[in-house]
Structure formats: structure tokens, C-alpha cells
Amino acid sequence: MRLQATGNLKKLISGYYDDLKKSAESGRPIAWVNVGIPCEIFYAMDIFPFYTENYGAMLGARKEAVKYSKFAEADGISKHTCSYLRSTYGSLISQEGPLGKLPEPTVLVETSNSCVTVLSWWRLIEKATHASCFLFDSPMVEYESTGSHLTYQISETKRMIRFLEAETGKKFDLSRLKKVVRISNEGKRLWRQTMELRTNHPSPLTGADLFTHMFPMVALRGTKQYLEHLKMLYRETKERIDLGEYPVAKEKHRFLWDNLPIWHDLRLFDELAKKGINFVTDTYTQAWGDKFMGEVALDNPIKGLAYYTGGGFLNVHIKKRFSVLLDIIDRYDVDGVVFHADRSCKSYSLIQVQLADQLRQKGIPSVIIEADHNDTRDYNRENIIARIETLAEMGEK
Amino acid sequence: MIKESEALNEFRNIRKDLPEYLKKINKPVMGYFETYVPEEIIYAAGMHPLRISPNDRQIAIGGSKIESFACSVSINFLDQLLNGTLSFLKGVIFSRYCDSLRAIADIWQENAGDSFYHFIPYPTISTKESINFLSDELKKLADHISDYFNIKIDEEMLTEAIRISNKKRLTVLKFYDLIKKEKIVISSADFFSIISLATIMDSIEYTQKLEQLMKQTELTGNRPIENSIKVAISGIMLESTQFFEIVDKTGMRMVTDDLMFGSRAFKELVIKTKEGPCHAISKRYLNKIPCSTKGNIDLRIDELIKDCKEAGVKGVIFYLVTFCDSEECEFPILRKRLQAEGIPVIGLEGGYRVNSEGQFLTRLEAFAEQIGEEL
Ligand code: SF4
Ligand code: SF4
Numbered sequence: 001m002r003l004q005a006t007g008n009l010k011k012l013i014s015g016y017y018d019d020l021k022k023s024a025e026s027g028r029p030i031a032w033v034n035v036g037i038p039c040e041i042f043y044a045m046d047i048f049p050f051y052t053e054n055y056g057a058m059l060g061a062r063k064e065a066v067k068y069s070k071f072a073e074a075d076g077i078s079k080h081t082c083s084y085l086r087s088t089y090g091s092l093i094s095q096e097g098p099l100g101k102l103p104e105p106t107v108l109v110e111t112s113n114s115c116v117t118v119l120s121w122w123r124l125i126e127k128a129t130h131a132s133c134f135l136f137d138s139p140m141v142e143y144e145s146t147g148s149h150l151t152y153q154i155s156e157t158k159r160m161i162r163f164l165e166a167e168t169g170k171k172f173d174l175s176r177l178k179k180v181v182r183i184s185n186e187g188k189r190l191w192r193q194t195m196e197l198r199t200n201h202p203s204p205l206t207g208a209d210l211f212t213h214m215f216p217m218v219a220l221r222g223t224k225q226y227l228e229h230l231k232m233l234y235r236e237t238k239e240r241i242d243l244g245e246y247p248v249a250k251e252k253h254r255f256l257w258d259n260l261p262i263w264h265d266l267r268l269f270d271e272l273a274k275k276g277i278n279f280v281t282d283t284y285t286q287a288w289g290d291k292f293m294g295e296v297a298l299d300n301p302i303k304g305l306a307y308y309t310g311g312g313f314l315n316v317h318i319k320k321r322f323s324v325l326l327d328i329i330d331r332y333d334v335d336g337v338v339f340h341a342d343r344s345c346k347s348y349s350l351i352q353v354q355l356a357d358q359l360r361q362k363g364i365p366s367v368i369i370e371a372d373h374n375d376t377r378d379y380n381r382e383n384i385i386a387r388i389e390t391l392a393e394m395g396e397k
Numbered sequence: 398m399i400k401e402s403e404a405l406n407e408f409r410n411i412r413k414d415l416p417e418y419l420k421k422i423n424k425p426v427m428g429y430f431e432t433y434v435p436e437e438i439i440y441a442a443g444m445h446p447l448r449i450s451p452n453d454r455q456i457a458i459g460g461s462k463i464e465s466f467a468c469s470v471s472i473n474f475l476d477q478l479l480n481g482t483l484s485f486l487k488g489v490i491f492s493r494y495c496d497s498l499r500a501i502a503d504i505w506q507e508n509a510g511d512s513f514y515h516f517i518p519y520p521t522i523s524t525k526e527s528i529n530f531l532s533d534e535l536k537k538l539a540d541h542i543s544d545y546f547n548i549k550i551d552e553e554m555l556t557e558a559i560r561i562s563n564k565k566r567l568t569v570l571k572f573y574d575l576i577k578k579e580k581i582v583i584s585s586a587d588f589f590s591i592i593s594l595a596t597i598m599d600s601i602e603y604t605q606k607l608e609q610l611m612k613q614t615e616l617t618g619n620r621p622i623e624n625s626i627k628v629a630i631s632g633i634m635l636e637s638t639q640f641f642e643i644v645d646k647t648g649m650r651m652v653t654d655d656l657m658f659g660s661r662a663f664k665e666l667v668i669k670t671k672e673g674p675c676h677a678i679s680k681r682y683l684n685k686i687p688c689s690t691k692g693n694i695d696l697r698i699d700e701l702i703k704d705c706k707e708a709g710v711k712g713v714i715f716y717l718v719t720f721c722d723s724e725e726c727e728f729p730i731l732r733k734r735l736q737a738e739g740i741p742v743i744g745l746e747g748g749y750r751v752n753s754e755g756q757f758l759t760r761l762e763a764f765a766e767q768i769g770e771e772l
Contacts, residue, residue, distance in 0.1 A: 076729030119692030120726030350500030
């Protein structure tokens with residue numbers, strides 16, 4: 001049985017991109033941002049936040065990433081760099097893509113809280129668009145942003161607001177931000193509750209389900225449509241449990257997926273589900289969960305947003321990554337971990353061998369498979385399936 | 398021809414056998430990997446700050462501990478950490494320099510046991526707030542070293558360390574200047590050896606030797622190496638003597654550079670601020686000519702172009718380490734800017750050491766021929 005929310009998601013996505021176009025037509029400011037940037041501030045200031053990673057994921061899911069990457073590669077960008085960077089930059093400079101020519105940004109806003117690569121990505125966009133750019137600086141933290149780090153993140157948030165005011169002419173209003181954050185919080189709660197439902201045996205969702213429904217969490221936090229969607233998703237997921245209707249009824253293996261999904265092959269999860277292998281949790285969607293993007297106190301939303309920007313999933317050190325892994329392995333009753341070594345994302349991937357070693361010492365089996373979240377070249381599906389099946393067989397023994 | 402100076406020979410020998418030199422250092426050694434970790438703090442603690450460079454050995458254990466798409470420099474670093482090559486270090490200090498080194502920091506943290514490990518949460522921008530933030534972090538680093546080794550680091554020691562580092566920087570910059578003005582003419586391989594050692598050797602000893610070298614060569618009144626074509630070498634972590642020897646073989650000569658441990662590492666001095674030495678150090682490191690990993694491309698390129706013009710360079714050789722995302726993205730921008738200035742550029746790609754001399758030689762010979770004709 002299909003989730004109605006999946007149909008609604010299509011509407012949400014096309015609505016988001018319609019808004020982008022309408023903003024360009026009406027003169028509403030458009031900010032190109034990357035995922036670490038809190039969109040609540042932008043909605044509160046009536047600035048459209050265009051998330052480049054979302055656009056990249058869309059190109060990936062449509063299997064068009066390589067087509068646009070080639071424009072970037074022809075411009076001299078190496079095939080080894082992040083495929084989000086290549087595909088979106090290629091689409092930008094070729095003025096081609098599913099949306100046609102991308103609307104011009106009024107401003108660019110980037111943050112260093114996910115990787116160093118993003119800084120290069122933004123330089124390329126800056127050169128191509130000539131828009132003024134703001135870098136939200138976010139040094140790494142061990143576990144969370146506290147003390148002088150939090151003070152710095154708060155000052156960065158305020159500096160960003162001043163930049164947005166100066167460049168777009170829009171005024172920041174704290175009471176509006178509080179309204180947006182209230183909605184954002186409610187949605188975060190529903191997201192967390194939906195994720196928790198996956199602890200059920202069998203899980204009411206497959207790996208692909210939650211990856212697909214991440215879109216509003218990334219790009220629409222604080223909007224009405226986001227809240228409606230998350231309510232629908234939660235209700236339907238709960239219904240599945242109440243009615244005993246599960247996507248993988250004979251769930252023989254409860255696996256965990258680490259890293260971005262392979263956007264161009266979300267069907268991989270369906271294929272594995274047929275064999276009784278379900279991905280009941282993952283670290284990627286947890287990045288929008290309460291450990292990395294929890295609810296924000298309404299009395300001081302700037303501080304709360306700054307706290308989560310500073311302690312974003314890719315901005316913490318290995319000890320926290322490992323503790324989160326252990327926690328969700330336990331809570332979701334996971335019996336095997338699949339580490340997707342994503343060639344594009346060094347920031348996420350390069351500690352996976354170490355994490356796998358540490359899991360092994362605790363008797364938790366895992367496998368590392370290599371792919372790319374967007375780039376279909378060198379993708380070896382058979383090999384990946386075989387390796388995941390071997391992990392499953394190990395568990396059976 | 399250059400008259401061989403004693404100091405030059407000493408630099409060559411040290412570079413040739415680094416492990417031997419390191420054995421003789423009679424201070425506890427603290428390692429780091431890039432030129433954003435402030436050597437002043439380590440020096441003030443009475444320790445020897447050592448910038449670890451890729452060694453020539455084939456990667457072994459490190460390769461099985463990290464994905465193959467990490468850059469080979471970082472895998473070499475991991476290899477050295479895990480296989481015991483660096484066991485003489487009293488500790489290691491990291492910062493988030495790039496996505497690969499950040500991973501090495503995490504992996505090492507889990508394998509370092511009780512040995513000293515510190516990660517500096519580094520800002521990317523230079524603002525009043527970021528300078529204050531880093532200044533606090535540097536104080537934390539100093540406190541960590543003090544507590545761990547039971548050493549006192551006070552303002553006076555930091556001020557003295559700053560003085561020594563600044564003196565070294567000024568001496569290195571004078572050396573660059575003499576090369577630019579052709580008062581000193583030196584092969585690319587020798588130039589590389591001398592410069593790369595500035596962040597490896599003891600600062601006082603290094604400064605003295607370099608001063609000595611400059612005196613001697615100034616006195617000999619060198620002539621430009623006949624028919625040599627002046628070039629700049631750009632990149633980030635190119636630390637293979639062999640590569641610079643290949644450049645020499647083609648009749649080109651490096652007269653300035655834009656390498657992470659090269660000119661960019663010396664250009665700014667630490668200037669006293671009323672907030673104290675850590676603040677002054679913080680300011681210097683956040684204001685220095687940035688690496689591509691810091692996201693401010695234009696400053697670096699402007700500086701490179703300025704240096705090229707001052708040194709009368711005929712072309713730029715850019716060396717890219719495969720899988721170094723920041724350089725892979727920066728190179729196309731850099732190439733366009735240089736071409737717009739009428740400066741020919743060649744891009745070469747490889748690992749932490751030269752695996753195929755023939756291929757580089759052929760391409761560099763063709764480049765030398767091209768820019769030689771334009772003379
Ligand atoms: S390298 Fe990773 S974190 Fe950075 S932009 Fe690409 S996918 Fe995102
Ligand atoms: S070569 Fe590039 S990717 Fe490799 S360690 Fe150096 S900066 Fe990092």
C-alpha cells in the first residue's frame with residue numbers, strides 16, 4: 001500500500017520550485033543556501049531559500065546528474081569532487097536543467113558546518129552568478145556547540161541577519177521568527193515521532209520512504225505545508241502499524257544505512273526488501289532528528305538555531321558519530337550496518353573504516369559498499385547487492 | 398654557476414635524510430600537518446614544532462584504514478601515524494584544514510591511546526569575533542599542553558616564541574626577495590629543500606643557516622643559470638624533491654611559489670595586540686594568504702599574480718594532488734585568471750610522490766618549450 005504522503009510530496013516539491021520561479025518574477029529575494037543554513041530565518045524574513053543540495057538530489061533522482069556534471073567537467077572541474085557540486089554547477093553554467101535556466105540568486109549564503117568542499121562549491125557559484133555571498137562560519141565541535149563556540153555561532157547568526165537585511169532590504173522581525181520556529185518545532189516533533197515508529201517490528205517504513213520524505217525537513221521547516229505533510233506522514237505510518245500492513249512483512253534483517261542514499265537508485269531498497277532486508281534506520285535522516293536539529297526554545301530562537309547550526313551532523317567529531325550509531329543500532333534493534341562509502345562526500349565517508357572497526361569490536365557486523373550519491377558512472381549494483389546479502393547471510397549463521 | 402655554499406649543502410643533506418635530522422632534535426617534538434597550526438604555541442612550551450610532510454614510502458597500513466578516495470597525502474599521513482614512523486612525537490595537533498585531514502584527525506583520535514592529541518576548531522573567516530574565538534581556542538591549546546606535560550606557558554614565553562617565528566619569517570621573505578631579484582640563483586630542487594625545511598627544522602638554527610646562506614651567495618655574485626626559464630610553482634602539498642628535480646631538468650627554474658608550506662606560510666607577521674599574544678597569533682593566522690581550503694580564492698590568486706610579475710615569471714606550474722577537492726575546484730578559476738593576465742599555466746596531477754617521472758618530464762618539456770619561445 002502506497003503512502004498518500006508520497007503523492008503529496010510531489011505536490012510539495014513542485015510547489016517549492018513554483019515558488020522559486022514566482023519569487024524571481026515578483027522580485028522576492030532568493031537566497032541560494034546549503035543544508036546547514038537554518039531556513040526558518042529566511043521564511044521569517046520572506047526570503048526564498050533555494051537549497052542547492054535539494055536541487056542536486058533532484059538531478060540525482062532523475063538520473064540526470066551526469067548529464068549536468070559533464071558541463072562542469074568541461075569547465076575544468078574534476079570528476080573526483082562532490083557530485084552535488086558538479087551537477088548543480090553544470091546546470092547553472094549550461095543554463096539547462098529540469099527547471100530550465102535557474103532563477104538568479106539575490107544573495108548566496110553558505111556554511112562551513114558540513115564540509116570544506118562546500119566552500120569551493122560556493123566560490124564557483126559566486127563566480128558564475130556574481131551575487132554577494134555570506135559565509136556562516138562554523139568551526140567543528142566535539143559533541144555540541146557550547147561556551148565560546150555557541151557565543152560565536154550566535155554572533156554568526158546575527159551577522160547573517162544583518163547581511164540579509166542589507167542585501168535584500170527585508171527587515172528581520174523576532175516575533176515573526178518565533179511564529180515560524182513554533183511551526184518548525186511542531187514538524188520536528190512529528191518527524192522524530194515518525195522515525196520512532198520505525199522501531200516497531202516490522203518497521204512501517206522502508207529505507208527509501210524516509211529518504212524521500214526528507215525534503216520538507218530540509219527546505220520547508222516552518223511553513224504550513226511542511227507541517228501538514230509531516231502530520232500526514234506520521235498518521236499514515238501509524239496507521240500501517242495499527243492495521244498491521246507493513247512494506248516488508250517478512251522482515252528478516254533490520255539494517256542501518258550510513259551516509260547519503262544513492263539518489264539514482266532508491267529502488268535498491270525495494271530490491272533488498274524483497275529478500276527480507278529492511279533498512280529500519282539511517283544516520284542521514286537522523287541529522288534532522290533531535291540530536292542534531294531538535295526543537296528550539298521560543299524565548300530565544302536565535303540561540304537555539306545557532307546551537308543546532310554549530311552542532312550539525314557533519315560538524316561533530318567521531319566520538320559523537322559513533323555514540324549516535326550505537327544508540328540507534330540499539331533502539332532500532334539493528335542487526336547489520338551498511339556503510340555507503342560515498343565517493344562524493346569525503347566529509348561523511350572517510351571515517352567509516354574506523355567506525356566499522358569499532359563496531360566489529362562490539363560484535364556488530366557491517367559492510368562497506370562504494371558508490372556515489374548522484375553520479376551513476378562506475379556504479380556496480382550487483383556487487384553492492386551481493387555484499388549486502390553476504391552481510392545478511394552472516395547474521396543468519 | 399652558483400658557488401656551492403656550506404649552508405646550502407647542509408640544507409640539502411637535512412632534506413635528504415630527514416629522519417636522521419629529527420633524531421638529533423633534543424627537545425620533545427610536537428607534530429602537525431599544515432601551516433594553520435601555530436608553531437608559536439608549541440615553541441613557547443619548550444617543544445619542537447614539526448610540520449609533518451609526506452614521506453617517500455609506499456603506503457601500507459594507512460590504505461586499509463581509510464577509503465581509497467581520500468587523497469594520497471592524507472593516506473600517507475595516516476600511514477605514518479599508524480605504522481610507528483611518528484612514534485617519536487610527543488603528540489599531534491590538528492585543525493579542520495580539509496575534509497581528508499579532518500578524517501585523519503578523527504581516526505587518529507581513536508587510535509592515539511594516551512598520547513597527546515588536540516584538535517583546534519578553526520574559523521574560516523577573519524572577523525573580530527572569529528579572531529577572538531580562535532584566540533580563546535589557542536589559549537585552550539596552551540592550557541592543554543601545560544596540563545598534559547606539566548609545563549608552564551606564560552606570556553613572556555609566547556612573546557619570545559613570536560619573536561623567533563617572526564624573525565624566521567622575515568628571513569625567509571628576504572630570501573624570496575633575493576631570488577626574485579636574482580641576487581641568488583638556485584635550482585628549483587634546492588629552493589624547495591630550503592623552503593620546506595622552514596617548518597621542519599628548529600627555527601633559530603634554520604634562521605641562522607639561511608642568513609649564512611644568503612651572505613655567502615650574495616658575496617659570490619651569482620649569474621642566472623644559463624637559459625633557465627623562470628617559473629612559479631603553485632599547489633598545496635607538493636613535497637617531492639623528485640618533482641622539483643624534474644622541473645630543473647627541463648631548463649625551468651622556480652623563482653617563487655604558492656605552496657601551502659611555501660611563500661604563503663611566511664607572508665604575515667604576528668603583530669602585538671593589546672589583547673595579548675594568543676590574540677595576536679590568532680589575528681595573524683586568520684589574515685594570512687589563505688589556502689584553497691579556506692574558501693577565499695581571490696586573495697591567493699591576486700598574491701600569486703603579484704609574485705609572478707615581481708619575479709618576471711614566464712609560466713606557472715600547478716601541481717594537484719588527486720582527490721584534493723579544494724584544489725581541484727580552485728585550479729580552473731586560477732587558470733582562467735592567470736591566462737587573463739597573459740601568464741601561461743600547466744596543470745599536473747598526481748600523488749604525494751612522483752610515480753611516473755617520464756610523463757611529467759614530457760609534459761614539462763613541452764611547457765618549457767612553449768613558454769621559452771614566448772620569451
Ligand atoms: S561533500 Fe558531502 S557534505 Fe559536502 S556538499 Fe557534498 S555531499 Fe554535502
Ligand atoms: S592534498 Fe588537499 S586533500 Fe590532501 S591533505 Fe592536502 S589539502 Fe587535504
